Amino acid sequence: DQVLHIVPETFQQVQHLQLLCSTLLLDLWKPLLPEYIRVEEDLHIRVPAPLVQEVKDSLDQHMISYRYSLVLIPNVQQLVDQSMPRERSSHRQVREGYVYTKYHPMEEIYQWMTEIQKNNSELVTQHILGKTFENRTMYYLKISQPSNKPKKIIWMDCGIHAREWISPAFCQWFVKEILQNYKSDAKIRRFLQNLDLYVLPVLNIDGYIYSWEKERLWRKNRSPYMNGACYGTDLNRNFNSSWGSIGVSFNCSSDVFCGRGPESEPETRAVAQFIEGKKKDIVCYLTVHSYGQFILTPYGSTTKPPSNNEELMKVANKAAVALKGKYGTSYKVGSTALILYSNSGSSRDWAHMIGIPLSYTFELRDNGTYGFLLPPDQIQPTCEETM
Amino acid sequence: RAMEQRPSPVPLSRAAAAALGYLRYRRGGPGRALELRELRRARREDISGVGHKYYLELELEDVLDKGRAVTCSAEVLYHLGSKDSAPDVEFTLEGELQSTEEADNVFYSRMRSLEKELEAQNIPDSHGHVPPELEPIHRLAGVAGGYVTWQNSRENTHFHLAQVKHVKQVKRTDEFLQFDYVVLLHEMVSQ
Numbered sequence A: 001d002q003v004l005h006i007v008p009e010t011f012q013q014v015q016h017l018q019l020l021c022s023t024l025l026l027d028l029w030k031p032l033l034p035e036y037i038r039v040e041e042d043l044h045i046r047v048p049a050p051l052v053q054e055v056k057d058s059l060d061q062h063m064i065s066y067r068y069s070l071v072l073i074p075n076v077q078q079l080v081d082q083s084m085p086r087e088r089s090s091h092r093q094v095r096e097g098y099v100y101t102k103y104h105p106m107e108e109i110y111q112w113m114t115e116i117q118k119n120n121s122e123l124v125t126q127h128i129l130g131k132t133f134e135n136r137t138m139y140y141l142k143i144s145q146p147s148n149k150p151k152k153i154i155w156m157d158c159g160i161h162a163r164e165w166i167s168p169a170f171c172q173w174f175v176k177e178i179l180q181n182y183k184s185d186a187k188i189r190r191f192l193q194n195l196d197l198y199v200l201p202v203l204n205i206d207g208y209i210y211s212w213e214k215e216r217l218w219r220k221n222r223s224p225y226m227n228g229a230c231y232g233t234d235l236n237r238n239f240n241s242s243w244g245s246i247g248v249s250f251n252c253s254s255d256v257f258c259g260r261g262p263e264s265e266p267e268t269r270a271v272a273q274f275i276e277g278k279k280k281d282i283v284c285y286l287t288v289h290s291y292g293q294f295i296l297t298p299y300g301s302t303t304k305p306p307s308n309n310e311e312l313m314k315v316a317n318k319a320a321v322a323l324k325g326k327y328g329t330s331y332k333v334g335s336t337a338l339i340l341y342s343n344s345g346s347s348r349d350w351a352h353m354i355g356i357p358l359s360y361t362f363e364l365r366d367n368g369t370y371g372f373l374l375p376p377d378q379i380q381p382t383c384e385e386t387m
Numbered sequence B: 001r002a003m004e005q006r007p008s009p010v011p012l013s014r015a016a017a018a019a020l021g022y023l024r025y026r027r028g029g030p031g032r033a034l035e036l037r038e039l040r041r042a043r044r045e046d047i048s049g050v051g052h053k054y055y056l057e058l059e060l061e062d063v064l065d066k067g068r069a070v071t072c073s074a075e076v077l078y079h080l081g082s083k084d085s086a087p088d089v090e091f092t093l094e095g096e097l098q099s100t101e102e103a104d105n106v107f108y109s110r111m112r113s114l115e116k117e118l119e120a121q122n123i124p125d126s127h128g129h130v131p132p133e134l135e136p137i138h139r140l141a142g143v144a145g146g147y148v149t150w151q152n153s154r155e156n157t158h159f160h161l162a163q164v165k166h167v168k169q170v171k172r173t174d175e176f177l178q179f180d181y182v183v184l185l186h187e188m189v190s191q
Helices: A011-024 A049-061 A076-083 A106-119 A166-181 A186-194 A205-213 A266-278 A309-327 A347-353 A376-386 B013-027 B101-112 B132-152
Strands: A002-006 A027-030 A043-047 A066-070 A124-131 A137-143 A152-158 A195-200 A282-290 A294-297 A332-335 A358-364 B034-047 B051-062 B070-079 B088-093 B119-123 B159-170 B178-187
Touching: A002 A049, A011 A049, A027 A309, A043 A049, A106 A124, A106 A137, A106 A166, A106 A205, A124 A266, A137 A166, A137 A266, A152 A166, A152 A266, A166 A186, A166 A195, A166 A282, A166 A358, A166 A376, A186 A195, A266 A282, A266 A347, A282 A347, A294 A309, A309 A332, A309 A358, A309 A376, A347 A358, A358 A376, B013 B034, B013 B051, B013 B070, B013 B088, B013 B132, B013 B159, B034 B070, B119 B132, B132 B159, B132 B178
Parallel strands: A152 A195, A152 A282, A282 A358, A294 A332
Antiparallel strands: A002 A043, A002 A066, A027 A043, A124 A137, A137 A195, A294 A358, B034 B051, B051 B070, B070 B088, B119 B159, B159 B178
């Protein structure tokens, strides 16, 4: 396979390229759709090996010049094995030897947070957000470069749904990447000059532990209803955003049970109270889920677009393009109600409704092949492309 | 007759999931598991008095022949007002799928040579691992899972096979192999 890099020079060239891409069903990496091909803007097309000659002949015929590069190995397993030889400890591991390419139980994540703060105390502080139903402490990490000036905030939470293990794995990876590359990467330093990062590695701690110890595909939290006859509220249906209106169940045994009322769950309240308190300074709210490979914008409860939809979509599309450029993974971009399903009471919708302009749900790999049971050898590529 | 309501737009990927289930049922086996790489093209046609028909262009891959993309055209028809019947699915594959004759024979001989009937659970395990010797059993589960998801697919469902909870080989006196599966299906829309 090859990736062709083309900069169309005339409108006729754009039209021909659009026709070529649609007819041959070519995989567009940038832009994502033929209708966005523009004169004097980069065009990247992945062409499967058997079609390369045909496509190049067609471009030559129309006097369209191109560069080409070979595609990264589609077999990601090979790629990961190559970059992580088993014997030698990978340079990607942080000094204390924490293995980011496997899944960790909650005890180890708690220890990790303590270590991370200890080893990066100039940048990282650990704070209590609240307590879960089963009385476990919820901690978030604040990554902040000391400075006189007030900074805007980006908030990211992972693990609101217990079974989505790749999500907490990503939060841990993200923290590690920022801290490991802070000194050497000017982009990260510039980023942190103006922004503070708040990361909540596991929101639904009780559920996460339950998925390790009892039921791998558990989704909700662990608060009991009906005298213990039934357990768990879907925390992502429990926020005060059109709560209970659509895409939920009022039956506790459902996986989308929205709780007794909005913010009925201690985990929800802990997050909501904190974000409400800081909302003037939060510019971006990110919540990380799996699976499906989506970047989802508000709303889930209505197809009516949010007021800043254009900006939301523009930023999300840029992210999807950058993500795809790493290993060719396709992410779909759009509002939850339009491209996934209807739901209400989601944290992302609530964050936007209280005024946080850039609010996104990430649904990480994969597309259903492994679903929630994503093997750990996909942790590294998933995290690398998402960063 | 009541006025026909304008249906709200539904993601076209749901019909692709139904088609994939049917495809796995018809073409899968211990030596072949089909995955959906991309939904290339999709459109919906409302046929009054009949139902909603989806025309799909899918890019598939055989997990044992990963380098090659297989193009598939499929039509999925959800019958009007039918809550209890599976959609009709028709498909055409461009080109031939890799032959599974050798893989199937190896699987068959291996199963026949077992001293005790095979029994296993949680495939993949919590960490997404499938032991290599259970891979054909996992692929075979995809066939059964495909049938079940196709049969239960409606316009507002999106099924995936989440995990094989339990599989037990059934002892037989003839030359057939029989397996009883308990599978977990993830339905994305109602989660």
